[in-house]
Amino acid sequence: MGPGDTLAITVFDEPELAVRAKIAQSGLIQFPLVGQIMVLDKTPGQIADEIEAALLDGYLVNPGVTVTIEAYRPIFIKGAVNRSGRHEFLFDLDVEQAIAIAGGLTDRASRSKWFIVREGEKIPASAKTQVMPGDVIIVEESIF
Incomplete structure (x- = not known):
């Protein structure tokens, strides 16, 4: 809790x-x-x-x-996604599913520079990283 x-x-x-x-x-x-x-x-x-x-x-x-x-408290998704902001937390949610809830990646989104801020700590994330209530998911832009 x-x-x-x-x-x-x-x-x-x-x-x-x-x-x-x-x-x-x-x-x-x-x-x-x-x-x-x-x-x-x-x-x-x-x-x-x-x-x-x-x-x-x-x-x-x-x-x-x-x-x-x-x-549960919501999650937040920001960065290179189509609908950044506050989203409802769902059980067994991973980063890939959270990005889908946020409308998917933008054209400029990085496919590997994803992070989760949890309890003040920024940690690298992958598609299958589990999301917890209150997490902030950050999808960085790819540098071309």
Whole structure:
């Protein structure tokens, strides 16, 4: 989980505790009765366990908490593609597929100078490099 991802949280037989929460830059979400919860880099199961433990502490007898990822933060594609900008993240997306989502390469696009900026680090990418939520894909122009 990371900032910008949206979670759907439900508690069995407690409709008033159903929450749709977008993760803040700080990595926190707000949940009724519990308050703020740090969810950064946790799995949905870990988050559900943490909420269950908090609800067991004086609120509910047998809370069944389910956490699902409703939406991931977008990816960004810039450079020598036909439709640069913000695009929806999809599971099992690689760089080649992301470029296709961005309308393909322009005539001047490099076929080898592709990069991903992930967590502030610019790394070389190939067609089959996996894309993660929040990645910025850069396709440089070819120098003729």
